Amino acid sequence: MTISRYFPKQYFFPVVLILGSSFGCLFYMFSYLTNVQDQMEVAREEQFVRNSVRTASSLAVHDLQDYAIWDEAVRYIATGLDPAWIDENVSAYLGVIQGYEHVFVVDGTGRTLYSFKDGKRSTEPMDAVRTVGAAFLTTLNRAMTMPAEARPVIGGFARNAQGEPHIFGVGRIIPLSDKVETPPPPGFAIVVAGALDQKRLDSWTELYQGSALSIVPDDATDPLLGTLDLKDDDGGQVARLAWSLSKPGTELMRKILPGFLVIGLISLMSAGLILQRARLNNEALHRSKVRAQYLAHHDILTGLPNRRELLSHLRASMRSTRVFLLYMDLDGFKETNDVYGHAAGDEVLREAATRITRASGPGGIIVRAGGDEVAVLLTGVDGHQAENTAEAVLRAFDEPFHVSGYSVAVGVSIGISSNEDTRDEEELIRRADLAMYASKSNGKNSWCHYDRELDRDNESRRELEGPLRAAVAEDRIEVVFQPIVNATSGRIDKVEALARWTDPVLGSIPPDRFIRVAEQSGLINDLGRNVLQRACRAAGKWDVGLAVNLSPAQFWDRDLAGAIHEIVQRENFPASRLELEITESYLLRRADDAERILQRLRERGMRIALDDFGCGFASIGYLQRLSFDAIKIDRSFVNCVEESADAANLARAIVALGLALKLTVTAEGVETEEQARVMTELGCTQLQGWLYGRPMTEDEMSAALAAQGRGAVLAG
Incomplete structure (x- = not known):
């Protein structure tokens, strides 16, 4: 008969150690305090x-x-x-x-x-x-x-x-x-x-x-x-x-020592009870492990296996047999949650799981992949059978759902992928997910096979990401500058910094392409900071303002204001000469957060311009609330002002709105003298376009500014 039979050894020695150290420390503390009190009394x-x-x-x-x-x-x-x-x-x-x-x-x-x-x-x-x-x-x-x-x-x-x-x-x-x-x-x-x-x-x-x-x-x-x-x-x-000598500490110790021993005895008895309880809990824990293992691989709400179980099944089967994965998302589920509440949404999920299970037949493995997403794994079938299963699932959603006394219409969009040319389970899921979103784009409540055409953007990203990452790390992204002139005098008031990339192998890559890849791959912050730093270093020599574009991924970075301020300080560039251009489309979705970010930028002395104004949905209320300093009229209006009276009237209204709000108004895409004349007559403050110069290198811009006497380095 051993101690471990009654007390688990993983707890016995720690408890003994805790008790010994605790009472040892207490006894030492009492002895120390006794000695200190005696010494104080002697003194x-x-x-x-x-x-x-x-x-x-x-x-x-x-x-x-x-x-x-x-x-x-x-x-x-x-x-x-x-x-x-x-x-x-x-x-x-x-x-x-x-x-x-x-x-x-x-x-x-x-x-x-x-x-x-x-x-x-x-x-x-x-x-x-x-x-x-x-x-x-x-x-x-x-x-x-x-x-x-x-x-x-x-x-x-x-x-x-x-x-x-x-x-x-x-x-x-x-x-x-x-x-x-x-x-x-x-x-x-x-x-x-x-x-x-x-x-x-x-x-x-x-x-x-x-x-x-x-x-x-x-x-x-x-x-x-x-x-x-x-x-x-x-x-x-x-x-x-x-x-x-009187020793009150020693006398006190003599009085409390019996009580200390009694407490020690009680503690030992309590420790014994705790250890006994730990043994019982261990046994209960052992019994619950099976249940915990089940819950680790299953969704509590629907009872379906979860994503972890799906990955386990994929690893076990897709390398040795043909599998099809049907990845589906419930159409209209979010609206059900918003209108009828989460309890109704839970009922819909449970009923949807039941319908999908019935429609998939006995050979399918149905899992809840997350949120309102469900996956069906089919093994040992061909593409025709996978499509039939998808059709059966679609028909299962023809009937409305009856929840909380309401009749709710919920559909399903399905993406289908197979392991015909991949053995990676995550890739198989990604492809099915991509096909499912293509199905949604095609009108929802339908199914769609994965096709490489769907992955063209992804392939492009993969092709460019490595070289772009190297180019950013090696600071090989070039910065060019396009002049922005005063509409009245024609002199350069400001320059806009633009990123350009020419790869030794891939050649010249358009900005809209490599910037999108930078956003998708998480490189945009490093790229944006490199461009801003080089632009500030160059523009610091010129007596003009500097405009720099911010991408959506940059704008929502929590450290945006601090990073820009650090660069401006390091390059000794006056913040008041820096104008950050932001596109309206990604401000309106989160106006409260956007307002806080813009406020932090303005507190550091920077100007904010709303780019491509007129092609989005910004209202007068947003213009006032977000406190912009300037707006830039989209080139689509400027291109038509010569031939279209309607376009001219729209441009006139935009200019009048900007001037009424005391904003600087810049017309983009000015390519002809007539466009420049019309936009100037309409009241634009500044003009930008090929008429005044294509994007120039730093040396070319320095020469252009020197020609009009604005190339000197500012004092301080």
């Missing part, structure tokens, strides 16, 4: 003792100040020593009331002139230095040399020759007012002193409400005691004070 108590000692010394200084700094003391002590006066006016207070054992009067050299001990004057003066300690002289010398304005009263500690520690205060006798002269050196001082014995330490403990203090030998050490060394002014040892 607090030591500081308290230091403050008590400092306060006791300060009291001696305070007691002396009123007697040492006093005109009368100068008269009766410094001028003429009067022991009786000292008994009555000094010792009576300091020695009797304040409880100092000794009161001395000494001169500046330390010679004792008067002594008072235990409440009475000594008949023979006691030696203050011998009584208090030799270090007393250092303190006395400090007091006698201090300036009078510094109030020369000092407290301290000393130990005499007998090893008895004392606390004392010494105050130089000076007058309080200028009515009495300060005694000449060496001067005189009043000294108070008291033995630092247990009685005095007990009084400190009672007075300051601190730990009980005692004096221990100078070298005494005890981990249970806190100690503080008292020093004299010479740095010598006077006494070592000691007190019992």
